[in-house]
Amino acid sequence: MKSSVITFPGSNCDRDMDVALKKFGFKNKMVWHADAELPKSDLVVLPGGFSYGDYLRCGSMASKSKIMQSVINFANSGGMVMGICNGFQILVETGLVPGVLLRNKYLEFICKNVFVKINDKKNKYFKNVDNDVLELHIAHNEGNYFCTDDQLKEIKDNNQIAINYCDENGKIEDQFNPNGSLKNIAGIFNKEKNVLGMMPHPERMIDTSLSGEDGSLFFKNLINNLK
Amino acid sequence: MIVNEQVAVDHGLKKDEYAKICELLKRTPNITELGIFSAMWNEHCSYKSSRLHLKKLPTKGKKVIQGPGENAGVIDIEDNDAIVFKIESHNHPSFIEPYQGAATGVGGIMRDVFTMGARPIANLNSIHFGSPQNKKTKNLLRGVVHGIGGYGNCMGVPTIAGQTSFDSSYNGNILVNAMTLGLVKKDKIFYSKAAGLNKPVIYVGSKTGRDGIHGASMASASFDEKIEEKKPTVQVGDPFTEKLLLEACLELMAGDSIIAIQDMGAAGLTSSSIEMASKGNLGIEINLNKVPCRETKMTPYEIMLSESQERMLIVLENGKEEQAKKIFDKWNLDFAVIGKTTKSKKIELYFDEEKVADIPVNTLVENSPMYDRKWKKAKLPKKNKIKKEDLKHLKIIDVLKKILANPNVCSKEWIWQQYDHTVMGDTIQKPGGDSGVVRVHGTDKAVAASVDSSAVYCWAHPITGGKQVVCESFRNLISVGAKPIAITNCLNFGSPENEENMGEFVECVQGIGEASEYLKFPVVSGNVSFYNQTKEEGIKPTPAIGGVGLIKNYQNMITMDFKEVDNLVLVIGKTEGHIDQSLFARNILDEKNGPPPEVNLFNEKNNGETLLKLIDNNLIKSAHDVSLGGIITAVSKMCIKGKKGINIKKPKYLIHEIEYFFAEDQGRYIIEINKKDFKKVADILHKNAVHFDELGTINENELYINDKTKVTIDELSTSNKSWLTDYMSK
Numbered sequence: 008m009k010s011s012v013i014t015f016p017g018s019n020c021d022r023d024m025d026v027a028l029k030k031f032g033f034k035n036k037m038v039w040h041a042d043a044e045l046p047k048s049d050l051v052v053l054p055g056g057f058s059y060g061d062y063l064r065c066g067s068m069a070s071k072s073k074i075m076q077s078v079i080n081f082a083n084s085g086g087m088v089m090g091i092c093n094g095f096q097i098l099v100e101t102g103l104v105p106g107v108l109l110r111n112k113y114l115e116f117i118c119k120n121v122f123v124k125i126n127d128k129k130n131k132y133f134k135n136v137d138n139d140v141l142e143l144h145i146a147h148n149e150g151n152y153f154c155t156d157d158q159l160k161e162i163k164d165n166n167q168i169a170i171n172y173c174d175e176n177g178k179i180e181d182q183f184n185p186n187g188s189l190k191n192i193a194g195i196f197n198k199e200k201n202v203l204g205m206m207p208h209p210e211r212m213i214d215t216s217l218s219g220e221d222g223s224l225f226f227k228n229l230i231n232n233l234k
Numbered sequence: 235m236i237v238n239e240q241v242a243v244d245h246g247l248k249k250d251e252y253a254k255i256c257e258l259l260k261r262t263p264n265i266t267e268l269g270i271f272s273a274m275w276n277e278h279c280s281y282k283s284s285r286l287h288l289k290k291l292p293t294k295g296k297k298v299i300q301g302p303g304e305n306a307g308v309i310d311i312e313d314n315d316a317i318v319f320k321i322e323s324h325n326h327p328s329f330i331e332p333y334q335g336a337a338t339g340v341g342g343i344m345r346d347v348f349t350m351g352a353r354p355i356a357n358l359n360s361i362h363f364g365s366p367q368n369k370k371t372k373n374l375l376r377g378v379v380h381g382i383g384g385y386g387n388c389m390g391v392p393t394i395a396g397q398t399s400f401d402s403s404y405n406g407n408i409l410v411n412a413m414t415l416g417l418v419k420k421d422k423i424f425y426s427k428a429a430g431l432n433k434p435v436i437y438v439g440s441k442t443g444r445d446g447i448h449g450a451s452m453a454s455a456s457f458d459e460k461i462e463e464k465k466p467t468v469q470v471g472d473p474f475t476e477k478l479l480l481e482a483c484l485e486l487m488a489g490d491s492i493i494a495i496q497d498m499g500a501a502g503l504t505s506s507s508i509e510m511a512s513k514g515n516l517g518i519e520i521n522l523n524k525v526p527c528r529e530t531k532m533t534p535y536e537i538m539l540s541e542s543q544e545r546m547l548i549v550l551e552n553g554k555e556e557q558a559k560k561i562f563d564k565w566n567l568d569f570a571v572i573g574k575t576t577k578s579k580k581i582e583l584y585f586d587e588e589k590v591a592d593i594p595v596n597t598l599v600e601n602s603p604m605y606d607r608k609w610k611k612a613k614l615p616k617k618n619k620i621k622k623e624d625l626k627h628l629k630i631i632d633v634l635k636k637i638l639a640n641p642n643v644c645s646k647e648w649i650w651q652q653y654d655h656t657v658m659g660d661t662i663q664k665p666g667g668d669s670g671v672v673r674v675h676g677t678d679k680a681v682a683a684s685v686d687s688s689a690v691y692c693w694a695h696p697i698t699g700g701k702q703v704v705c706e707s708f709r710n711l712i713s714v715g716a717k718p719i720a721i722t723n724c725l726n727f728g729s730p731e732n733e734e735n736m737g738e739f740v741e742c743v744q745g746i747g748e749a750s751e752y753l754k755f756p757v758v759s760g761n762v763s764f765y766n767q768t769k770e771e772g773i774k775p776t777p778a779i780g781g782v783g784l785i786k787n788y789q790n791m792i793t794m795d796f797k798e799v800d801n802l803v804l805v806i807g808k809t810e811g812h813i814d815q816s817l818f819a820r821n822i823l824d825e826k827n828g829p830p831p832e833v834n835l836f837n838e839k840n841n842g843e844t845l846l847k848l849i850d851n852n853l854i855k856s857a858h859d860v861s862l863g864g865i866i867t868a869v870s871k872m873c874i875k876g877k878k879g880i881n882i883k884k885p886k887y888l889i890h891e892i893e894y895f896f897a898e899d900q901g902r903y904i905i906e907i908n909k910k911d912f913k914k915v916a917d918i919l920h921k922n923a924v925h926f927d928e929l930g931t932i933n934e935n936e937l938y939i940n941d942k943t944k945v946t947i948d949e950l951s952t953s954n955k956s957w958l959t960d961y962m963s964k
Contacts, residue, residue: 016566017474019390023659055657057388060474116383116652146387146654208656216662216673216788 008033008233010050013078015040015069020055020091020208027210028052031226040072049233050087051078053094055146055208065108065149066096075101087131087233088202092147095194095204104195104204105162106154111147112187118146120218121185123170123193123207124177130200131232132169132225140177141170141221143207145185145193150206152188152195162195169194169203235265245272246455251603258597266534266583266591271598273448273501273539274508277764280602283730284762287740291747295756297719299420305346305497306416307758308423309720311784315674316420317681318352321360321413321724321780323763327468328410330461332377336361337385337471338543339412344389345497348480349546351424351487352416355658356672357386357393359412360685360724360778364405366641366961371400374408376962381471382412383652388473389480392661393653394670397685397778400641403693406457406768411724413780415683417674424487426496428514428549428575433493435507435518435573436555438562439479439545442503443528445470446541456729456767475544475567482565483546491554498545504538506547507573508581512599517578522585526568534583534590549575609736612696618814618828625892630866631945633822633896637863638870638954640821641961648958662788666875668713668859669781673788680788682716684781689774691830694815696738696775700745701833705900707781708753709859712842713903715792715849716783721750723760723779728772730764738775739764746777752835753842755781792849794858796876801855801932802909803880805865807841807902808925811893817862818896837901844922845903851918853911860902866895868904869929870937874951879936885927891939906932 010033014021021037028035028050036046045051058069069075075097082088082103090098098104111117124140125133154162162168171191173179184191186206194205212222235241242252245268255271256262263271277283293301299316300308306320324339344354361378364371375398386393391414446469486492494514496506503525511518522534528542550558555571562569576582581598583591637643650665662680663671669684686706692699704721711718723746728735750757766773785791796803813819814828848854856876860868866882873880884891907915919926930938938944 017388017477019388019477019657023657026659056390057474057477060388060472062474115380116387116654118654118656119651144656146656148387211656211659213659217659218656218664 008049008230009047010035010052011038011046011048012052012054013038013040013074015058015072017058017060018054018056020210023210024052024054027213027222027226030213032230038074040074042074043077045074045077045081050089051081053090053097055092055094058093058097066093066100069097070100079103082202085199085201090204091208092206095206096149098202098204103202104197105158106152106195108149109151109153110149111151116148117185120144121207122173122175124173124179125170126168127166130196132203132229134232136224136228138224140173140175141225142219143209143221144211144218145207147206150186150188152192154189159189165198167196167198168192169196170205237262237265237268242268245269246276247272251275258601266538267593269535269539270504270591270593273504274598275602279501279505281762282603283605283607283764284739285604286606287743291743291757292751293756293758295720295754298756298758301758302760304425305349307720307722308350309758309782310420311674311679311681314420316418316423317782318347318350318416318418319414319722319780319782320346320759321411321685321722321778322761323724323726324410324412325407325726325763325766328378329408330464331468332374333381333384334468334470336378336381336410338469339410340382340385341471341473341476341543342499343412343414344391344476345499347414347416348483349424349495349497350418351422352418353484354391354414354416356415356670356683357391357412358670358683358685358780359396360687362399362401362404362409362776364400364408365402366400368405372962378410379649379652385471385473387654389477390657392655392657392672394655394661394672395665395684396650397687398646398649401689401774403774406771407766407773409726409766409776411778413685413722415681415782422487424492424495426494426510426513428494428510428516430493431575431577433552433575434550434555434571435520435575436548436550436558437525437545437570437572438548439567440472440475440542441526441528441568442532442537442540443542444532444536444540447536447539456765456769458769469541469543471543478565478567479544479546482562482567485561486558491551491558492548493551494549496547498547500541502539502541508595508598510547510549511581511595515579517576517580517582517595518573519576519582520573522583524570524572526570534585607730607736608733609740610733612737612741614695615827615829618825620813622890624823625890628892630892630895630939631943634866634870635950635953636822637817637867638950639957640817641957643817643863643867644957645955646958647955648962662791663714663793667794668710669716671714671785671791678787680785680791682711682714682783682785684710685778686710687776687778689776690815692738692742692777693774694828694830696741697745698830698833700742700777701749702830702900703777703779704746704749704753704755705833705838706861707779708755708838708842709903711781711783712845713792713794713857713859715790716785717846718755718781718783720756720758721779721781723757723777725760725762726766726773726776726778727764728767732772735772742775742777749835753839790849792854792857794856794872794875796872796878796906796932797855799878799932799934800909801906802912803869803929803932804905804907805902805927805929806845806905806924807837808899809865809894809897809902810899811889811897812899813893813897816864816896816898818864831898831900833900840922841901841924844919844924848915848918853907853915854905855908856906858904860904862898864896864898865904870950872904873937873947874954877947879933879947880930881933881938882930883940
């Protein structure tokens with residue numbers, strides 16, 4: 008399986024993603040934001056970080072990068088595109104997934120483990136994951152998902168919510184919502200479910216020595232689903 | 235502008251220093267030259283009050299590749315890997331503008347590390363604030379934490395450990411010390427020594443603006459009521475540009491075109507160019523019209539004194555300019571050839587085709603003032619006699635809860651949750667433990683780092699306090715299973731012109747030196763911050779020690795959380811019942827006098843090394859050093875972290891229960907072992923003449939003392955975790 012990780016100026020989880028993808032069997036290539044062409048890929052990842060310093064709206068500058076036109080075309084033709092954290096913010100800015108990401112509710116950066124409930128398993132990202140709840144890691148300042156009522160209705164009708172913040176038993180309640188996200192949304196699909204944006208970093212949870220190992224479950228499953 | 239004695243005094247120079255400048259130059263300096271002298275001769279850059287004493291610190295060792303004198307220290311961690319590290323203060327700016335002050339402190343120390351070719355792999359910090367009741371404290375704390383996070387998070391370097399304290403002596407002068415560790419191949423370390431004639435001098439990074447002019451001079455003076463007016467001397471940070479600068483520099487460093495490289499930190503272009511020339515025994519000629527400027531009509535004086543951030547000066551091999559420029563173009567950074575090395579041994583600056591400065595380098599460096607300031611020796615205070623009646627009415631659990639909720643003991647999760655501590659995917663011990671630990675990427679090795687200070691002990695008796703901080707750093711590394719290698723120090727003191735403050739400095743340095751010599755834990759880098767003083771009121775002496783150690787196989791790392799019910803808990807090291815200057819004495823008995831706990835270097839070394847032996851033999855399940863709040867506080871933290879309880883039995887000592895549990899005697903650790911290993915552990919401890927007490931057995935979730943007093947761990951956890959969150963949300 009071939010993957011590509013895009014490096015934008017200010018990306019800082021690009022190496023971590025490269026390490027994770029390779030660990031689970033992907034042949035990964037790092038792609039520079041100013042390139043025009045995507046290498047042949049089964050998966051394209053927009054990694055976390057602070058593209059362009061997030062000095063304008065998070066992700067907005069990166070969404071206009073040269074490479075992004077190719078990424079958008081790839082996604083529109085059914086290619087698998089995953090945006091993690093800042094990558095999610097970039098996806099939102101391209102319009103590939105609906106909604107926006109606001110500043111965290113308590114106006115502070117949060118770095119900690121969270122639990123997320125998988126909402127839908129009829130897609131290539133989560134199909135065949137045994138667990139319903141994963142323990143993942145978040146590290147962000149702007150992960151507070153928001154969209155209009157109409158958008159929310161459409162998202163629900165199309166079953167586009169990928170994961171929700173919850174407790175270890177999968178209970179989705181306000182108290183388990185770390186950043187104020189609407190409906191505890193932690194990750195969302197496009198309509199066709201080939202594009203996934205999510206705040207948690209599975210690449211930081213791939214080893215028992217790290218914060219946990221549920222990221223391994225995610226990647227192992229992902230590569231199997233793509234085969 | 236005409237330069238005279240008054241103008242020099244306005245620049246922070248003393249009258250006799252101005253006379254010396256005129257004598258060295260054999261003429262009156264022009265304003266640009268005066269600015270350069272004032273920047274190089276201030277306390278922050280010249281170490282004029284401290285140099286004499288710093289020379290006495292032990293700086294050499296088998297593992298030391300580079301000691302003090304470079305951008306940072308370097309130690310050997312085997313297999314051609316080396317760790318570059320340093321701690322630095324950003325105290326003065328952080329009080330004036332907490333967000334930018336703290337942010338640029340973090341940015342500055344990271345630059346020091348990657349200037350040497352190392353990729354930063356971990357950040358730490360030591361931050362100290364006034365009393366929680368002081369009306370400025372909350373905003374300063376919030377601003378500093380946001381600033382540290384804002385910069386470090388954006389850079390993508392994990393913040394893995396730190397220390398926060400509150401004391402009214404910091405009401406008018408907070409301390410913000412930032413430390414960075416970087417990883418480099420031993421044969422790819424870059425230095426700041428220029429070499430060769432007619433080599434191009436390159437400016438890269440951000441453009442130069444008018445921010446931070448006289449920042450270093452501001453940091454070399456006490457505060458008064460007009461301090462808010464100094465806001466323009468605080469630099470503004472741009473972590474995004476620094477991230478680009480990091481990547482671009484490392485890309486250039488992968489080749490062989492760099493002769494010397496130096497970041498523009500305090501005193502900007504002035505100190506960076508002069509340091510490179512001085513170390514290389516060369517001259518440097520710069521055309522200031524070529525310096526990329528952010529604002530129009532900047533004068534030579536402003537360009538030379540600007541402390542705009544995210545800039546570097548590089549001496550390149552001839553003919554490599556185009557190749558280097560390509561890399562900086564790729565990262566959208568300014569790149570300009572601004573001058574060349576010369577044989578003149580002078581700094582020669584040109585602007586609009588006129589020579590605007592012409593100063594022999596040695597006058598700025600070797601001939602800079604050095605003072606043997608007067609200092610007063612501190613007396614060891616008399617021991618207090620604790621009356622048993624004073625202890626009688628105290629209930630251990632109530633006292634314990636108070637201590638766990640004390641601002642200097644309570645959980646700092648509110649702070650470190652705002653720092654990205656997991657980026658780079660190698661953090662195997664997060665903040666909140668004895669040390670932060672990161673793996674050496676792609677290897678079995680891990681590096682542990684801790685930052686410590688004990689201002690109260692240093693204030694009570696500086697020599698003992700100085701020793702104690704080094705020992706605490708040693709213990710914190712050993713507690714996670716790391717072999718201590720070397721330290722960096724950040725020496726925060728009041729005015730060196732005050733004999734008592736100067737005495738505190740001299741004696742703390744003496745204590746640090748003695749301990750680091752004995753423990754073979756040399757000082758490889760550091761920084762001095764004097765004038766942490768508002769009017770006549772100075773801070774408590776606060777030397778912060780950043781220690782670094784190596785874990786050969788990261789699977790053998792130890793954490794402090796209790797692991798398993800029925801395991802045994804021992805205390806290593808003897809408890810004498812030293813209560814003076816303990817958190818208990820100061821906060822519960824309200825007794826602020828007396829000597830700090832004695833430091834016995836033999837025991838420190840022996841106890842620590844013996845614990846490492848036990849760890850090497852896989853006999854230790856968890857470990858934690860005993861510090862503020864004594865044995866019971868240490869044990870409670872291990873319970874809270876491990877979500878387990880313990881049945882404690884006080885050993886049959888003659889000392890009172892309260893003294894046993896809350897004393898702050900040094901050289902002690904709490905360890906958890908499996909029952910079946912008891913004999914093996916006891917044998918090793920006996921053989922090495924290490925005293926130990928059997929303290930108790932781990933249970934599900936309650937703390938029992940002598941079978942009668944009990945409290946649930948949840949209750950203790952609430953006491954420990956709620957203070958800071960409550961304080962910040964009020």
